[in-house]
Amino acid sequence: MAALEIDQVRKEFGRERVLKDVSLSIESGQFLILVGPSGCGKSTLMNAIAGLEPVTSGYIRIDGEDVTGRTPAERDIAMVFQSYALYPSMTVRQNISFGLEMRKVPKAERFEAVERVADLLQISHLLERKPAQLSGGQRQRVAMGRALAREPKVYLFDEPLSNLDAKLRVDMRTEIKKLHQRLGTTIVYVTHDQVEAMTLADKIAVMRDGHILQLGSPDEVYNDPVDMFVAGFMGSPSMNFIRATLEQQDGGVQLRIETPSEERLTLPWPAARTTEALAERIGKTVILGLRPEHFSEEDARLGTQAEGTPMAATVSVVEPTGADILLRLPLGEEEVTARVGPKCRVAPGDRLALRVDMSRAVMFDADSEQRIA
Incomplete structure (x- = not known):
C-alpha cells in the first residue's frame, strides 16, 4: 500500500x-x-x-x-x-x-x-x-x-x-x-x-x-x-435545477418560482442557512437545486406528515421502478423529477400534494453556475 x-x-x-x-x-x-x-x-x-x-x-x-x-x-x-x-x-x-x-x-x-x-x-x-x-x-x-x-x-x-x-x-x-x-x-x-x-x-x-x-x-x-455540473453529474436521476427569484420574507429570504399557470409558488429558504451574502442577492435570479428524494408525497393515512414545505403539482409522467416511483412534474419553467414511495397511487394528469425538504436544497448562481448556498 x-x-x-x-x-x-x-x-x-x-x-x-x-x-x-x-x-x-x-x-x-x-x-x-x-x-x-x-x-x-x-x-x-x-x-x-x-x-x-x-x-x-x-x-x-x-x-x-x-x-x-x-x-x-x-x-x-x-x-x-x-x-x-x-x-x-x-x-x-x-x-x-x-x-x-x-x-x-x-x-x-x-x-x-x-x-x-x-x-x-x-x-x-x-x-x-x-x-x-x-x-x-x-x-x-x-x-x-x-x-x-x-x-x-x-x-x-x-x-x-x-x-x-x-x-x-x-x-x-x-x-x-x-x-x-x-x-x-x-x-x-x-x-x-x-x-x-x-x-x-x-x-x-x-x-x-x-x-x-x-x-x-x-x-x-x-x-x-x-457547482451545477457536479450536482447534475452525480446522482441518478440527476438533481433538478429550477430558476427562481430571491425575495425577502419576514427577515429571511424565499424563492419565487414562476409557473405556467401564473400561480405564485414560493419556497422559504432555511433561516439557519441565510447569510449576508445571500441577502445581498434579493431580487436576482438564482438556480434552486433539489434532488428527486427531496420531494415526498402527502399521505392522509399518516398521523404525522413528513417535514417540509407543502406544494402541489400536476403529474405528467409516472415511471414505476419497483423500489419507488419517479414522477415528472411541471415546476416553473422546467419539468422536475420527484421520487416517491412505491405505494403512491397516482396517474398522469392527477394533482398531487407534496412536501419539499428545503433543508437539503442547494442554490447556485444563475450566471457562473457556482454554488452560493
Missing part, C-alpha cells in the same frame, strides 16, 4: 491541453475514483499515473517517491484494463503468473501467488482453462488476479466493468468492494458511471475539461456539490 500524490500535472498533445495543472492526493489504502464525461481527461490522468503517458509538467509521487520520469515497470503499479488484455494461448494459471515470471520470481512463489489470488477471486476451478472458454465476468476476474498476484503499491483500474452486462456489472462491483475491504489496497479507478463512483469510492474526483472540479467523499460530492 502507498499514498499517491499528483502535483500540478499538465499534459499537452500538440496545442491541445488535456490535463490542466491537476493536483490531488490520497492516503495509503484509500479507493479513489476518477469520474467524468467522455473526453474529460480521466483516462489520460490514469495513463500518466501508470507511466504510459509522459506528463508535460508536474510531479507524480507514490509513497513519497517522485516517479514522474520512471517507466511503468519501475513504478510498482498494476493495471486492470477495460479489454481484459489476456493472452489467448495461455491458460488462466499462465496468464496470472506471467508478470511474476517476467520478474524472475521463483517457481514455488509463483505457484503460491496464483493459488492465493485464485482462491480469493473464486476462480481456482478455472486455472487450466483458456480465456476463450470463460465468460466476460470470469475474464475480468482473471485480469484482476494477474494484478493482485504482484502485490504492487498501487492498483489502477481503467473502466474494468464497462464491457459487462448490467447484472454482471453490479455483481462485479460488489466483488471489487469486498476485495478492497479485505486487502486494504490503494486503488485508483476510472469510470464514467457515477453509480460505480458512489458505491465504491472513499474519495471521488469529478473531472471536466482537464480540471478536477471537486475532490471529496461520496457524501460530500452528492450533498455538497461545488
